[in-house]
Amino acid sequence: MSDLDRDHDGHGQPRRDATRRVRVTAPDHAAVPDLGTLIRAALSGERRDSDEHIRRLIRSRLRLALSCAATLAAVLVLAVFTVLATAPPRSAPDALLRWGAVWAAVLLAVLGIAAWFQARSSRMEKTWQEDRTAGQR
């Protein structure tokens, strides 16, 4: 159970001395505190003061996620309808042309939705942070 290095509380940077082999730290059962206690302790205190604030952020983010999911679903339904409603391709090159086009369009939509969500989500967090800081002053 012992180690040549400390565990850094599980968050430290490993020493880059790769010339010697080191035993990996084992978590000590007896030393591990109860999860619930630890989390309740971490969640208490100053965090409670902004409950309503964080609820607003969660609701905004959920709305954003649901609208992105709805867009994705619409794109996929359109793709399914396009493929199933038309006659099957006559040959492999025909399949490549038609299904390749569907694939490329869906991929672009997927990546667009992902990028849009990430950008919006980051901006939302930044705004939330600014509001929170202003509220604390």
Next chain:
Amino acid sequence: MTPDSPVMAAVPAIAAVVALTLIAGIRGLRIARSTSDFFVASRAVRPWWNAAAIGGEYLAAASFLGVAGLFAARGDQALWLVIGYTGGFVVLLLFIAAPFRRSNGYTVSDFAQVRFDSMAARRAVSVVVVVICGAYIVPQLHGAGLVATTVLGAPRWVGPVLVATVVGLTMASGGMRSATIVQGVQYLIKVACLLVPLAFIVGTLAARGFTSVRIPTLPAALGAGSPYGTISLLISLLLGAAAFPHVLLRLYTSPDGRSAQRTVVIVAALVGTFYAIPLAYGVIGRWAVPQVVADNRADSLVLVLPYFIVGEPFGEMLVAMVAAGAFGAFIATSSGLVITMAGVVSQDLFGSDVKRFRLSALLATGLALVLALVTDSRSIIDTVGHVFAFSASTLFPVLVLGIWWRRATALAAVSGITVGAILVVGAAVAYYVLERPVGVVGELLAHPAAVTVPLVFTVVVVASRLRPADIQAAEQFIHQIHRPDEVETNFAVPVRTRR
């Protein structure tokens, strides 16, 4: 249809991939210093490398071999498959990635235990994780057997034994540090090993004026699936991929929630663009060597295509290259699955010290190997289809409701997981026992997700409403995991609770 004789050039190519894996694994072992290193690579993996590692483990046998074969044999199903595989990362990004990472656990089971404050929920999730990983690793080993017989002319067991040995040794020695390096490297190997032969194939066909090289024995006509089957398949892929435990585990290696989000966006791009390659193999294969499809050997299409089109002297080398890439795919995916299973098994069965973690990794690998050797090698795609449906019907509803709905209770989570597991396993067993029936029953059994996923969501919601629990702790937990990274404090989950 196989090459006329074993492709001996594949032996050094596969040996090179194995050697590279072992070197990467040893590198991981040498820099693994702490518990956090071993379980989550100290949460220090940057987005691009983490994305490559996820790509390495996600693009498994089904992607490397199955997609091309499916596209050549069954038409549009492959299209939905690659769309679902890629779109699943958007679902992961929207509903799970950042909050899940901010829960600071070490395994998916940690998340369940902390969120629901329940050992029962933890154990239910642990069982599901082991089932998903176990069921998903067997097709990887079957894929290795396919490569061994098709390319090397060796007995089928050689492939699974080789992959299991490399994975077991590497993961038991270096943990997540090794897995990260191995999987990132394997992604690059996989892309190169498919792209280079494809360039030769297209070049050769262009030089011949795009004429077919064999007298075609036409396979069945390309067709389209039913609307129900297609939509249900998409649901299982989109939601199943978003809740795959080995992908979720990799999110814990990101430094924070925002990095996890960025990682998922990059993975979607890497995985999405990768699928253009097997799709091209499938189309070219159906057109140029349709006998392979007609002989019901579509899964081996990627392996034999360079041999039949390019011919001597380069054909054999290119087949060797594809075989090496396939082994890379099996090793990378199996590594992720073994490390995920080992984390859960060691924490829930044996205890969390490193010696037991290593024992768990070897046990998980050994068990998967035995299963692969005693089971029939079904179509790779059919097998993984049910695994995705299982993931979508068990973990996904519990994760999403656990992250977003404060009233979801432990009892409801366990009930939902139980109902989802019974329904999907029942459908899969019936599907194979009835020898893949057709018609409405066949569609329901082959693609159960459109029924099971809404049902499990309903079960969790109704059970939570019928037997409400104190929501204060759950609400605080949800608030915590939705906070931006900048306001995160020293919220850390230890490896395992005290019993």
